[in-house]
Amino acid sequence: MEAEVRVLFFGAAQEATGRTEETFRAGDTASLRRIITDKYPSLAIIPFRLALNRTMLKDDSDLEKNDVIAILPPFQGG
Amino acid sequence: MEAEVRVLFFGAAQEATGRTEETFRAGDTASLRRIITDKYPSLAIIPFRLALNRTMLKDDSDLEKNDVIAILPPFQGG
């Protein structure tokens, strides 16, 4: 079952895609990840993790409508 | 050979003796320590160390005229 979700791009992922935000349709985070990297091959060199609704994802997860997925390159605060 | 030295009292040693400074005659720090504690028995309960000319004494030392000996109770800065 596919759902429409918001995807946010941060840091180097923002620069690689030229986008801050985009809407995608996917059933789970594994397929979403594939869809996004197919559309933006430049993301392949960035070792990003995903957050789902502001929580860092440890394992893949099913998606529901209006979920917010964030593409998070390694943090660089400090 | 005895020398005239300045003795400075600090912290609890000042309170125990009621003095901040006094002149004594002694040949070395071991006998000076004895002379001072004989004069001020109240010092006996204070675990003081000695400094000779602003340097903490590790071993007993001979004394020379105008040496400055400090009676130093445990430090409490901070």
Next chain:
Amino acid sequence: MKNRFLVGGPITPLLISELMTLGSDDNGTGAVSVFIGKVRDDETDGKRVKAIEYSAYEDMVIKEADEIIRTVRSAFSDVRTVMIVHSVGIVKAGEASLFIMVTSGHRDQGTRGCRHTLEMVKEKLPVWKKEIY
């Protein structure tokens, strides 16, 4: 301040002094440990860093910073308050981009709690930087 944890631009000396005053009206505090991170004018490939532009996932910063503070307070029972402020936007070399303050009864847990907060900020706060030459 954009939210409790983020400020636009550098963390100025004035803001630092205000933040330090905030944590100081507690007569049971014996130790105040502060860490300030500053932008260095590092040189890479013959280019010198003039500034760093920080960006953040602001909603998630709030969640993660709250979680860091909870963790530090439960790991160090002598810790009384934990404050975390990070810059977003442009911070020039020589200016501060991170402020951490931990107050505690005594020095041991305060200094260790401050260092621990700092490590967790580095590891968990969703913030990114871009050098400007």
Next chain:
Amino acid sequence: MKNRFLVGGPITPLLISELMTLGSDDNGTGAVSVFIGKVRDDETDGKRVKAIEYSAYEDMVIKEADEIIRTVRSAFSDVRTVMIVHSVGIVKAGEASLFIMVTSGHRDQGTRGCRHTLEMVKEKLPVWKKEIY
């Protein structure tokens, strides 16, 4: 300031902010670690501490503080400056009596150097206190 390391009375927020400015005009500094020791209103035998009166062997403080700074700078090569200020005289509960600041290129040696300075100050600085109730 009575000398480079001793100030009469409390270390005021204004003095702290001046001292922190002194250490900040160096664009190679990436980390500023500060420790502030404050007088707590502890209770012993039903009496609450109102203030502490600090006294010091002032000449020896200079010698020992210089030695502490030399030791820390040689043990932590990334450390750039070390500042130590202690109060003498009366400091009320809630007021600061000790200020330590260590600047460094990076956070690791800075935070460890600050803690090491603090431990050496406690161990080596000839300062005494008397509680006032």
